Amino acid sequence: MKQSASEGTPSSMSELNRxxxxxxxxxxxxxxxxxxxxxxxxxxxAITKITARLIEYGVISETGDLEGALNRRSIxxxxxxxxxxxxxxxxxxxxxxxxxxDLSGSCKEIHDFPPIHNNDVVDAVMNLKQYINETIARNGxxxxxxxxxxxxxxxxxxxxxxxxxxxxxxxxxxxxEFHDAFAVPTFIEHDARSxxxxxxxxxxxxxxxxLAYYLIGEGVGMGVIDGGALICGSRGTATEIGHISIDxxxxxxxxxxxxxxxxxxxxxAVKEMLLKPENRGIVEHVETLLPRExxxxxxxxxxxxxxxxxRVVREISRYIAYGCVNIxxxxxxxxxxxxxxxSQAGQTMLDEVKRIVAERVLPELMDSTSxxxxxxxxDATLTGAAAVATNQFLRNPSRFVEGMDTPKx
Amino acid sequence: MKQSASEGTPSSMSELNRxxxxxxxxxxxxxxxxxxxxxxxxxxxAITKITARLIEYGVISETGDLEGALNRRSIxxxxxxxxxxxxxxxxxxxxxxxxxxDLSGSCKEIHDFPPIHNNDVVDAVMNLKQYINETIARNGxxxxxxxxxxxxxxxxxxxxxxxxxxxxxxxxxxxxEFHDAFAVPTFIEHDARSxxxxxxxxxxxxxxxxLAYYLIGEGVGMGVIDGGALICGSRGTATEIGHISIDxxxxxxxxxxxxxxxxxxxxxAVKEMLLKPENRGIVEHVETLLPRExxxxxxxxxxxxxxxxxRVVREISRYIAYGCVNIxxxxxxxxxxxxxxxSQAGQTMLDEVKRIVAERVLPELMDSTSxxxxxxxxDATLTGAAAVATNQFLRNPSRFVEGMDTPKx
Numbered sequence: 015m016k017q018s019a020s021e022g023t024p025s026s027m028s029e030l031n032r033x034x035x036x037x038x039x040x041x042x043x044x045x046x047x048x049x050x051x052x053x054x055x056x057x058x059x060a061i062t063k064i065t066a067r068l069i070e071y072g073v074i075s076e077t078g079d080l081e082g083a084l085n086r087r088s089i090x091x092x093x094x095x096x097x098x099x100x101x102x103x104x105x106x107x108x109x110x111x112x113x114x115x116d117l118s119g120s121c122k123e124i125h126d127f128p129p130i131h132n133n134d135v136v137d138a139v140m141n142l143k144q145y146i147n148e149t150i151a152r153n154g155x156x157x158x159x160x161x162x163x164x165x166x167x168x169x170x171x172x173x174x175x176x177x178x179x180x181x182x183x184x185x186x187x188x189x190x191e192f193h194d195a196f197a198v199p200t201f202i203e204h205d206a207r208s209x210x211x212x213x214x215x216x217x218x219x220x221x222x223x224x225l226a227y228y229l230i231g232e233g234v235g236m237g238v239i240d241g242g243a244l245i246c247g248s249r250g251t252a253t254e255i256g257h258i259s260i261d262x263x264x265x266x267x268x269x270x271x272x273x274x275x276x277x278x279x280x281x282x283a284v285k286e287m288l289l290k291p292e293n294r295g296i297v298e299h300v301e302t303l304l305p306r307e308x309x310x311x312x313x314x315x316x317x318x319x320x321x322x323x324x325r326v327v328r329e330i331s332r333y334i335a336y337g338c339v340n341i342x343x344x345x346x347x348x349x350x351x352x353x354x355x356x357s358q359a360g361q362t363m364l365d366e367v368k369r370i371v372a373e374r375v376l377p378e379l380m381d382s383t384s385x386x387x388x389x390x391x392x393d394a395t396l397t398g399a400a401a402v403a404t405n406q407f408l409r410n411p412s413r414f415v416e417g418m419d420t421p422k423x
Numbered sequence: 424m425k426q427s428a429s430e431g432t433p434s435s436m437s438e439l440n441r442x443x444x445x446x447x448x449x450x451x452x453x454x455x456x457x458x459x460x461x462x463x464x465x466x467x468x469a470i471t472k473i474t475a476r477l478i479e480y481g482v483i484s485e486t487g488d489l490e491g492a493l494n495r496r497s498i499x500x501x502x503x504x505x506x507x508x509x510x511x512x513x514x515x516x517x518x519x520x521x522x523x524x525d526l527s528g529s530c531k532e533i534h535d536f537p538p539i540h541n542n543d544v545v546d547a548v549m550n551l552k553q554y555i556n557e558t559i560a561r562n563g564x565x566x567x568x569x570x571x572x573x574x575x576x577x578x579x580x581x582x583x584x585x586x587x588x589x590x591x592x593x594x595x596x597x598x599x600e601f602h603d604a605f606a607v608p609t610f611i612e613h614d615a616r617s618x619x620x621x622x623x624x625x626x627x628x629x630x631x632x633x634l635a636y637y638l639i640g641e642g643v644g645m646g647v648i649d650g651g652a653l654i655c656g657s658r659g660t661a662t663e664i665g666h667i668s669i670d671x672x673x674x675x676x677x678x679x680x681x682x683x684x685x686x687x688x689x690x691x692a693v694k695e696m697l698l699k700p701e702n703r704g705i706v707e708h709v710e711t712l713l714p715r716e717x718x719x720x721x722x723x724x725x726x727x728x729x730x731x732x733x734r735v736v737r738e739i740s741r742y743i744a745y746g747c748v749n750i751x752x753x754x755x756x757x758x759x760x761x762x763x764x765x766s767q768a769g770q771t772m773l774d775e776v777k778r779i780v781a782e783r784v785l786p787e788l789m790d791s792t793s794x795x796x797x798x799x800x801x802d803a804t805l806t807g808a809a810a811v812a813t814n815q816f817l818r819n820p821s822r823f824v825e826g827m828d829t830p831k832x
Contacts, residue, residue, distance in 0.1 A: 166785060175788070240654050248757040262745045271784070344664070
């Protein structure tokens with residue numbers, strides 16, 4: 015039942031080498047055996063042997079001739095990204111969404127479940143299982159299911175910790191419900207960490223070994239990749255930047271702490287800011303809008319040049335920047351990628367964030383940290399769920415390709 | 424010149440297996456081959472072969488008979504900890520200290536260099552090199568040098584970032600000066616991270632896979648081990664808990680940030696607290712004392728039962744606790760180990776820290792995080808420098824034992 019920490023660790027040296035070759039092709043596209051040898055340090059003989067097996071099982075294919083590095087013509091190899099598909103499931107506060115992706119992160123279809131309420135979560139889980147089982151039965155390309163769940167998610171137990179706004183999902187043990195429920199393996203990860211994986215696998219111009227995906231939406235969360243691996247913590251609840259306090263005597267947070275960053279720059283905090291007397295009228299009828307809607311209208315006005323709207327955006331940006339300062343001093347990533355709803359505040363926000371970070375961080379660290387907006391879809395969580403499954407395929411391909419890893423005896 | 428990120432990564436599968444066996448013996452003491460097999464998952468044949476080689480080269484030895492797990496008598500194996508020694512070098516603001524340790528963390532000798540001032544740092548580096556070279560020449564057991572340097576240490580460049588109190592050391596490029604300076608390999612790590620390694624290797628009752636070593640002294644620093652590996656960041660400056668702000672509008676810090684934790688619970692902050700009118704008289708002549716001395720006298724009074732001293736200790740403890748709350752939400756370690764000068768505040772401090780943490784952290788996380796005082800010497804940094812070298816021996820033993828890793832062809 016328990017999702018082991020070693021899940022995804024290659025089971026043998028030959029599996030590790032297969033994984034390295036597949037990873038190289040995943041990140042670099044069509045490449046020659048010589049290029050793979052140079053990058054991985056494997057011998058030509060080893061590469062010939064391993065690629066032969068990967069071709070035999072259809073994981074990779076030969077393409078036409080390439081110009082080799084020494085101008086000798088050589089044959090290209092490519093990962094058959096499109097041959098394998100994964101089911102991605104995103105759980106949010108009242109929403110469940112399912113997508114089908116291939117291994118390149120390309121989305122084939124999306125299905126929204128009807129909004130779930132407190133009293134029908136058990137039925138919802140049952141319907142979801144049935145839907146996934148049917149999908150797997152009709153689609154032989156599916157090799158895994160990836161799930162992204164809101165946090166704080168206790169990955170050792172498989173449940174979400176007690177937080178008022180998550181009461182509905184607290185009843186569900188995700189590991190017990192889903193880990194062995196399907197004909198293909200299922201992998202479950204916290205939503206922000208899933209987003210970080212999505213950035214490292216599918217983002218453009220990303221250094222996948224060192225990044226922080228800083229998600230600012232209904233909640234504030236983060237996933238950090240350090241030295242090529244996700245920072246998880248002992249129970250799977252590390253890197254909760256939204257609950258790092260920026261003022262220990264500040265606003266009370268539902269987690270028990272005071273002054274949590276989440277209290278100052280989530281969508282709800284933005285709506286509260288717009289309701290203040292001095293900001294009245296910037297977004298019309300703000301009191302009737304959902305927080306995310308209020309944010310979107312504010313950002314539209316700001317982008318259109320409204321000085322008042324830009325002033326509010328800059329005020330919010332201060333808090334986003336305080337989070338960035340803590341991320342730099344706390345995790346020292348090469349890149350901070352700002353995602354989710356507040357990333358739509360765009361350049362006005364990004365400029366102000368960089369200005370404040372430059373004031374508060376050592377120059378050496380400022381110069382070596384890039385802060386960018388996510389170029390994945392605003393809601394990267396569904397893509398994140400796909401990344402969770404794709405990542406496992408890349409790390410341990412034999413688990414998903416029947417017969418490829420023949421036992422040694 | 425550059426210390427590569429892959430340094431310490433075993434170079435082959437056989438080296439990896441050697442490392443696993445040595446690590447098991449390091450952490451579990453005398454063990455039978457059967458116990459090693461059970462724990463590592465290696466076959467009996469592999470263990471026979473690998474241990475034969477380790478015995479041949481004197482890295483491990485057979486001991487007398489053991490009671491086997493099934494009551495069969497079997498031969499014990501032990502790591503020859505005492506056969507190998509490392510030189511440990513601790514750099515502090517004006518102090519350089521050298522120790523010689525064996526692989527069990529036992530200190531054989533300590534040598535203090537005279538205090539270094541701004542204008543003689545170049546000479547000091549030269550003297551240090553000479554001293555180390557002489558030590559290696561006279562002591563054939565020495566296999567490596569480990570160095571612990573104050574932060575923020577940019578491990579990719581090998582220098583300390585610009586901070587006012589570190590100006591002296593900013594002139595020194597540690598990698599360039601020391602990496603290839605001696606007849607044995609040299610490894611350099613940030614002091615708090617070195618301390619975390621020392622805890623994981625030499626601390627009692629420590630889960631070496633998941634811990635935060637929280638160092639509160641002249642500065643406030645931290646080293647975190649997550650999933651068995653140190654969190655380093657892209658430049659080696661991650662987990663700077665002392666520069667995570669607890670109040671973004673708080674006291675200005677020399678790093679450029681405001682409200683850094685270090686401004687509220689370092690030895691200097693304690694002295695400032697004791698200088699306040701309401702605390703006058705708790706420690707006599709406090710204005711003339713070095714901050715560390717003021718702390719020690721305060722803690723002695725507190726332990727002796729002075730209510731006034733205990734009130735100040737509790738006030739400081741609040742800040743230490745705010746750090747713990749950020750550590751739990753930010754890194755979710757199994758254990759927080761409080762070390763350095765302020766750990767001498769003892770049980771009064773620890774009780775107050777736990778009380779405040781319990782108020783501010785989700786119960787699930789509070790219950791699964793233990794907060795303890797370090798049981799290594801108060802200054803764990805020198806031991807940390809030894810741990811940096813010892814850790815490399817455990818990960819890549821052949822590098823330190825001539826001839827053990829015969830090339831394959």
